[in-house]
């Protein structure tokens with residue numbers, strides 16, 4: 001196929017980037033689904049506008065630097081992919097474009113320091129825990145600190161839950177029906193270690209043995225979405241080596257990690273590990289995606305409860321998983337799943353977006369929180385730690401806190417007869 005942009009000169013993902021650009025027919029159906037367009041009302045802050053900008057830069061008719069403010073404001077939420085009738089795979093353009101642009105851009109000293117801090121702490125639970133403890137002590141200095149540190153501190157909970165060690169193997173209860181390997185995650189292990197504990201209990205209860213491979217680490221999504229494909233590959237490589245092949249699935253309970261690992265084929269395109277990475281990606285399942293094939297059969301809640309299910313973008317838009325979590329939650333007698341108005345819009349978390357674009361993230365987050373309150377729900381469930389932290393912080397800022405749990409924690413509490421509404 002004859003491409004308009006110089007495919008051979010723009011790196012190993014050139015063909016996918018060109019394909020995404022050429023598929024776009026400029027219809028604009030994606031515009032109402034785009035949180036930045038809905039908030040800012042600017043064409044260049046819409047998917048269509050960004051595709052045009054990236055195309056122009058790749059063709060050489062504008063310089064990359066001039067596209068960056070608009071590309072940086074993109075949440076990478078992929079709501080435009082779900083909305084697009086032409087099947088434009090926007091992520092296959094955005095992710096390599098960011099990696100390419102990162103090499104050309106100039107960043108201020110403060111930006112470099114802040115980014116280095118994020119990149120050197122968040123992917124490693126022990127470092128992140130130490131940084132979070134130091135961050136709480138530094139809270140009174142918040143107004144004096146450079147961006148994005150105040151935004152980071154604002155998202156930290158008032159106290160950190162104690163670390164919870166994970167066993168090497170968590171056996172199935174009763175007859176073993178399946179055996180899976182769990183990605184333990186990074187940020188989540190510090191901010192909400194209970195999610196992994198709930199995952200182990202719920203999987204075991206359904207006859208699923210879980211191994212937690214030693215030597216695993218961050219999935220690399222954080223680096224990839226920040227445009228550092230090499231650092232992402234280094235992290236991903238450790239997981240390619242650490243995870244066993246003799247399991248039925250590689251399970252993740254964080255939507256951002258799941259979508260990142262399902263993209264390992266794209267990440268390793270042209271690298272010696274490409275085939276291995278594609279095979280790995282093919283075995284990755286979100287915990288709800290895997291569990292929905294089992295007869296979960298939870299007991300009824302002691303009292304009726306209205307629970308809003310929030311579609312994490314990296315679950316709904318990036319992985320197309322919307323039914324499985326609703327089916328699992330809907331299986332709990334006495335629990336009614338309510339829909340959130342404008343549910344397709346991102347909550348503003350989007351990896352480190354709420355750290356890098358705190359004002360816009362706060363506006364997008366406030367819209368989500370208002371929509372949740374409008375649903376009349378007594379509690380909220382979501383399948384991604386970033387969304388959980390962002391929604392909790394936004395509801396608290398509005399003075400309307402609600403319990404917000406991971407989907408798997410809701411199931412776990414139902415099994416254990418523990419209250420969901422707090």
Ligand code: SF4
Pocket residue numbers: 023024025026027028029030031047048080083084085086087088
């Ligand atoms: S909906 Fe798809 S084809 Fe239409 S403008 Fe958006 S990305 Fe392009």
Ligand code: SF4
Pocket residue numbers: 033034035036037045046047050073074075076077078079080081090
């Ligand atoms: S990924 Fe999200 S923020 Fe970015 S253009 Fe698409 S809908 Fe808009």
